[in-house]
Amino acid sequence: MTQGDNPVISVNGARKSFGAVHALDGVDFSVRAGECVGLVGHNGAGKSTLVSILNGGLSPDSGTLALLGRPVERHSIAQARSIGLRCVFQELSLCPNLTVTENTRVAHRSLRGFGWRGRAARLIKDKLDEIFPDNGIDVGRSISGFSIAQRQMIEIATAFTSSDGSVRLVVLDEPTSSLDAGLAGQLLTFVRRFVAAGGAVVLISHILGEVLSTTDRIVVMKDGKVVADRPSAEFSTESLVGAMGSVVRAREARAARDAAASQTAVLSHTSAGRGLDFVARPGELIGLAGLAGHGQTRMLVDLYMAEGGSWRTPAARKVAFVAGDRAVDGNLPLWSIVKNMSVTLLPEIARFGLVDRAAEARVTADWHKRIAVRTENMDNPILSLSGGNQQKVLFARALASPAPVVLMDDPMRGVDIGTKHEVYAMLRAEAAAGRTFVWYSTEMDEVCQCDRVYVFREGEIVAELVGNEISEERILSASFAEKAA
Amino acid sequence: MKLLTAERIRLLVPSMSLAVLLVAVFWLQPRTMSYTGLNLLFNLAVPIALATVAQMLIMMVNDLDLSMGTFVSFVACVTATWVQTDPLIGFAILAACIGVYALIGALIYLRNLPSIVVTLGMSFVWGGLAVLLLPAPGGVAPDWIRAIMTVKPPFAPMAIVASIGIALVAHWLVMRSSLGVVLRGVGGNERTVERAGWSVLRARATAYALAGFFAVLAGMCLVGLTTSADANIALRYTLLSIAGVILGGGEFVGGRVSPIGAVIGALTLTLAASLLSFLKISPDWQIGAQGAILIIVLAVRLLLNRSEARGTGQ
Numbered sequence: 001m002t003q004g005d006n007p008v009i010s011v012n013g014a015r016k017s018f019g020a021v022h023a024l025d026g027v028d029f030s031v032r033a034g035e036c037v038g039l040v041g042h043n044g045a046g047k048s049t050l051v052s053i054l055n056g057g058l059s060p061d062s063g064t065l066a067l068l069g070r071p072v073e074r075h076s077i078a079q080a081r082s083i084g085l086r087c088v089f090q091e092l093s094l095c096p097n098l099t100v101t102e103n104t105r106v107a108h109r110s111l112r113g114f115g116w117r118g119r120a121a122r123l124i125k126d127k128l129d130e131i132f133p134d135n136g137i138d139v140g141r142s143i144s145g146f147s148i149a150q151r152q153m154i155e156i157a158t159a160f161t162s163s164d165g166s167v168r169l170v171v172l173d174e175p176t177s178s179l180d181a182g183l184a185g186q187l188l189t190f191v192r193r194f195v196a197a198g199g200a201v202v203l204i205s206h207i208l209g210e211v212l213s214t215t216d217r218i219v220v221m222k223d224g225k226v227v228a229d230r231p232s233a234e235f236s237t238e239s240l241v242g243a244m245g246s247v248v249r250a251r252e253a254r255a256a257r258d259a260a261a262s263q264t265a266v267l268s269h270t271s272a273g274r275g276l277d278f279v280a281r282p283g284e285l286i287g288l289a290g291l292a293g294h295g296q297t298r299m300l301v302d303l304y305m306a307e308g309g310s311w312r313t314p315a316a317r318k319v320a321f322v323a324g325d326r327a328v329d330g331n332l333p334l335w336s337i338v339k340n341m342s343v344t345l346l347p348e349i350a351r352f353g354l355v356d357r358a359a360e361a362r363v364t365a366d367w368h369k370r371i372a373v374r375t376e377n378m379d380n381p382i383l384s385l386s387g388g389n390q391q392k393v394l395f396a397r398a399l400a401s402p403a404p405v406v407l408m409d410d411p412m413r414g415v416d417i418g419t420k421h422e423v424y425a426m427l428r429a430e431a432a433a434g435r436t437f438v439w440y441s442t443e444m445d446e447v448c449q450c451d452r453v454y455v456f457r458e459g460e461i462v463a464e465l466v467g468n469e470i471s472e473e474r475i476l477s478a479s480f481a482e483k484a485a
Numbered sequence: 486m487k488l489l490t491a492e493r494i495r496l497l498v499p500s501m502s503l504a505v506l507l508v509a510v511f512w513l514q515p516r517t518m519s520y521t522g523l524n525l526l527f528n529l530a531v532p533i534a535l536a537t538v539a540q541m542l543i544m545m546v547n548d549l550d551l552s553m554g555t556f557v558s559f560v561a562c563v564t565a566t567w568v569q570t571d572p573l574i575g576f577a578i579l580a581a582c583i584g585v586y587a588l589i590g591a592l593i594y595l596r597n598l599p600s601i602v603v604t605l606g607m608s609f610v611w612g613g614l615a616v617l618l619l620p621a622p623g624g625v626a627p628d629w630i631r632a633i634m635t636v637k638p639p640f641a642p643m644a645i646v647a648s649i650g651i652a653l654v655a656h657w658l659v660m661r662s663s664l665g666v667v668l669r670g671v672g673g674n675e676r677t678v679e680r681a682g683w684s685v686l687r688a689r690a691t692a693y694a695l696a697g698f699f700a701v702l703a704g705m706c707l708v709g710l711t712t713s714a715d716a717n718i719a720l721r722y723t724l725l726s727i728a729g730v731i732l733g734g735g736e737f738v739g740g741r742v743s744p745i746g747a748v749i750g751a752l753t754l755t756l757a758a759s760l761l762s763f764l765k766i767s768p769d770w771q772i773g774a775q776g777a778i779l780i781i782v783l784a785v786r787l788l789l790n791r792s793e794a795r796g797t798g799q
Contacts, residue, residue, distance in 0.1 A: 057680065078682040093680065095673030097740040102666045107681045112663040 006069030007032045008169045008200050009054055009085065014063035016049050023049040024060065025224035031169055036191060036201045038211040038232065041221035042244055042476060043292045043442040047204055048090075050221070051171055054202075055087045056080040084168035086159040088175055090204075090293075092151050100124055100139040100154055110164040119163075127157040131190045132183060148178045156187060160194065169200040176205060177458075188214045206291050206457070207481045208237050220244055241480065245444070245472040266436050267319070267405050269303055275460025278303075280405065280438055285431045287450030287470075288440040290479045295459035296440040300407045303438065307405075320344060320398035324410035324440075330394045331382050337375060338364045340382045341393050344401040367396040371426060388419035395423060405436045412446060424449055444472050455479055495734030495741075498786045499749040502732070502778075506756045513763040524642035528634075528710055530755035531647045532557070535703035536722045537729035537751040538655045538744060542696040544730055545659065545672045545742045546689055548593065548600030552608035553700060554723035556582070558716055559615040560704025565624025565714035568705075572627070583697040590693025594686055608723070615716035622715035626708045634709030647706075648748055655744035658695070668692050672740020729754055732782055753782075 010030030016023045024046045031037050041047050052058040053065070056077040065072050067083050094103050104124040105111045111120045121139050128135050132153050143151060152175065159170050172191075176184040191201050191214055205211050211218060211232075218235055220228040220243040228243040235243075269278040278299065280286055288296040300321070307318045323329030332340050342349065342360045349359040361378075368378055371392045375385060382390060391411055398406045412420055427437055427449075441447050453470050455463040455478035463478035465471075510526065511518050517526055536557055543550040550556075560579065568575030589607060593600050638646050659665040670678045671688045679685050703722070708714050731737075732753055733746030757778045761771045 055680070077680060081682045087680065089680075093674060093677045095670040095677055095740065097673035098666060098670055102670070103677075105663055105666045106670045106678055106683070109682065116663045117661075 007066070008068060008083070010066045011050075011053060011060070012064045012066075014050070014053055014060040014065070016053065016058060016060050022224050024053070026063070027221070027224070027226055029054075029219060029226065031200045031202055033168065033200050034195060034198050035217065036195045036203060036215045038215035038218040039202055039204045039221065040206075040208070040211060040218060040240060040244060040480075042444065042479070044223075045221040045244075046224040047221055048173070049224075051087060051173060051202075051204070054080070054171060055085060082165070084162070084166055085171070086167055086169070087171045088156050088159045088173060090173040090177070092148070092155060094143045094151060094155055094158075096144040097142060099142045100137065103143060103154070104139075104158055104161060107158050108161070108163040123161050123163060124154075124157060127161045128153065131157055131160065132186050149180065149183065152178050153183065160190075167199065169202070170194070171202040171204070173204045174206065175203070176207065176210065184210065206479065208240055209481065212237065212240070237477075237480075241473060241477045245476045267303060267307075267438070269299065269306070271460060275462055276454070276464055278454060278461060280436050282404070282436055283431055283434045284452060285427060285437045285450045286439065287447040287453040288438065288456060289444075289447045289453050289475045290456035290462075292442050294456040294479070296456050297409055298459065299456070300409050300438065300440055304407055317344075317401060317403050319405045319407055320401045320403040322394055322398045322406060322408040322411045324408075324413055326387065326390055326394065329409075331390060333381075333383055335382060336379045337373065337382050337385065337393055338378045341367060341378075341396050341400065344397050348402070363400060364396075367400055371396050371399075372422065388415040391415050392419065392423065395426070399426070399430060399435075404434070405438065406430075408437060408439045408441075410440050410442055412441065412443065420446075444475065447475060448472065457481060494786075494789050495743050496746050496749075498782060498789060499733045499746045499753060502782045502785075503749050503753045503756065506753060506760055506778075510756060510760050510763060513760070520642050524644050526759055527642070527644035527648065527752060527755065530752045531634075531644055531651070532703040532707040532710065532719070533722065533725055533729065533755060534648055534651050534748045534751040535699050535706060536719070536726045537733070537747045538651060539696040539699035539703065540726035541655075541730045541733075541735055541742050541744060541747045542659070542668075542692050542699065543600070544727075544735055544737060545669055545740055546590075546692045547672050547738045547740070548590075548604075549727070549737070550604045550696065551601055551723055552604040552611055553726050554720040555608040555611040555615065556697075556700050557704045557707065557719035557722050558714075559611040559618070560701050561708045561711075561714040561718050562615045562618040562624065562716060564630065564705045564708040565626055566618055568630075569625050569627045579701050582701060583694050586697030586700075587690040587694035591686055591690045594689045612716065619714060619716050622713060624708075624714045626712045626714075630705055630709035631712065634706060648752060652745045652748040655699075655748070659742065659744050664691070669740045669742070672738070672742075725751070725754055728779055732779060734786070754779075 007030035012028050014024050014027045014029070027046065027050060029050060039047055039050070049058065053060050053075075056075045056079055059075060065075050067075075067079070072079070095106060098106065101117060101121045101124060104120040105116060108120070108123075111123075125139050128137055128139075135150075135153060137146070137150055137154065143154070146154065156172070156175055160167055175187060179187065188210060191203070195201055195216075203211060203215055212235060215232045218228070218230065218232050218240065219226055220240065222244060264281070265279045266282055267280040271277055288299065290296060304319055304321050327333075332343065338360060341364050345360075345363060346355060349356050349363060364378055373385065373392050373396075374389050382393060385393065394411070412423070415423075431437060439446070439450060447453055448470055450470065451467065453465045453475065454461045455465065455475055457479055463474070465474055516522055536553055540550055540553055560582065563575060563578050566575075567578055589603060592598065593603055634643065636643050659669065667678060667683055668688055668691065671685055671692070675685055678688065704719070707719060711718065729750035730742065730747050731750070733743055733748070733750030735742040735747060754775070757775050758771065761774050766774055
């Protein structure tokens, strides 16, 4: 340990809430020089929030933070960088319009003045060659011309370059997600070299094998808390998975759906040789699980597009879609609640191309009662409703349509628990009446409501769980790969 | 190293279209192929090129300036009145204008406003101020500006030398300097720039201030050429400058801009108007014909980009 016994960075009792959601609920976390710490946990465990607090992007609601042993009042991105903290984020964050050299310049304030271009090019080229020998990356080309894997390599190398002041701590969020086995191996070897030379690394990964083999210590998070913090040698894949999902939830009794298996599929999707096939039968509640961003939304969009027809031949409306990102994909923000609800129904309630206002009012009043939207007047603007009630309107929009299949893209984001239970009951009632639901959710207890669950990893279905097989532990162990890819 | 990178294609199309137009003009009217001829063809392109560079700086950070035309008109009015009579006050006004541009840039970022709305509003402000200053066409260009704009350098006429100069300065500033990289980075991925510890607020304000500076130069050059000003003198610059940037290979979003291309785009647009006059197309049809030229050039660029994308096949 080169820095004495002071951790490079430490947080104590950090709390952070977004509205009613407690993203961090009293977290203690520290990293020392010469240490590689693994950070694991399922969706929404608070990993990203913790990283944002470490790098100064977010400030905690309460709790203390110390850099190199000194307490810090107001942390900031600039301060984090000044002590040598770098982050590689999960979503690729380079400027696609700039060249590799120019991206290095953006990362380094000190690369300026005469000849900066040459110095930047040498800096990034040397680091790329050090981490990924024989990479063949031309640093004079702009990022938009590189593949995803090459972009990830460039971003990782940029984080490890130092121009003024040394790099003390690098946070790697899913760094190997788009690297092949060879490149991932090169990276992990470099991480060990970097740590041996006195650097510190925080490694976040869904591949438990690489976390176990590379890190010295593993911190497991769950529901905004640290639930385990022990040397890596004391963990095995099984005990890690166990630590991530230790709470056993009582599952709600569900009517047996064996009869459903015999029925013909209403919707199917064949995977081209990768992973399992997807099948949906009438009356089923199908969950799509796995870590966020592993292909679930892609699957929903593919399913929808396959049935969507084109602008020339509108489809017979077989599927309806409930969007998760209300503000972007769901609401028509300038319209009233009635109009937001009836937009999928227009063909049914129109006569001679004109909307039949009376029929519209009748149908929406009916749904107003059925789903209990909390408003006096359905002609109020949609944005006058709370988030949960807006989401109910979007559900009603899908349920009111005659479509036999409803696709749901994590629709419960930011919805309060009371509304959630109302919607769950509504879904079960509709499913019993024969409608099929395909439900992508990042929340474990929602996935556990389903009759059948497909678990996604790296864009493919890696497991299918039916009925009583559905458990948090089974889903977790399927979402995290055991070995390095 | 590949010969045809995306950046080179971006420059190739505007250069080719300028060359084609130039050949057509020379063929129709051989007398333009002279020192004076070229100067006459291109001298009105100098202020347009400056305004196009200004617009490009705004588009570089994913915004759009709809007040460019009225702002250049206002600057022209200030130049023909205050700068001529009381240079000190005149330059103070122009410096304040650049400050206002920086403020607008900061405001748009801080309040997360659509730049189109803010600059559309500002266009009425600038337009109103210009009318207050010069209710009727008038004013006199300061002699020194007049002298600069009518200078006769050896070898090549002023319009050509000035255009090359503008292109080189803008290219150095935007593409080569370390500041330009950060500014383009804001257009490419604002979060990355922010996470690297830069102030996006300052970067955006800088981009707007630079745009203001180039627009002020545009107004002053324009007065140097026309010798007097008018509150409506440069209204068409708003659309000309946007068209020039796009024609020159720039894009509305993503920080993809080309300063040399923008200057070439401005020259092309000016030349297109001359070509249509030489073709004896009635002025009624000229704007439509100019639009047609724009569409053709953009279609060619789209086709080239597509074949490029197919070529890399990633």
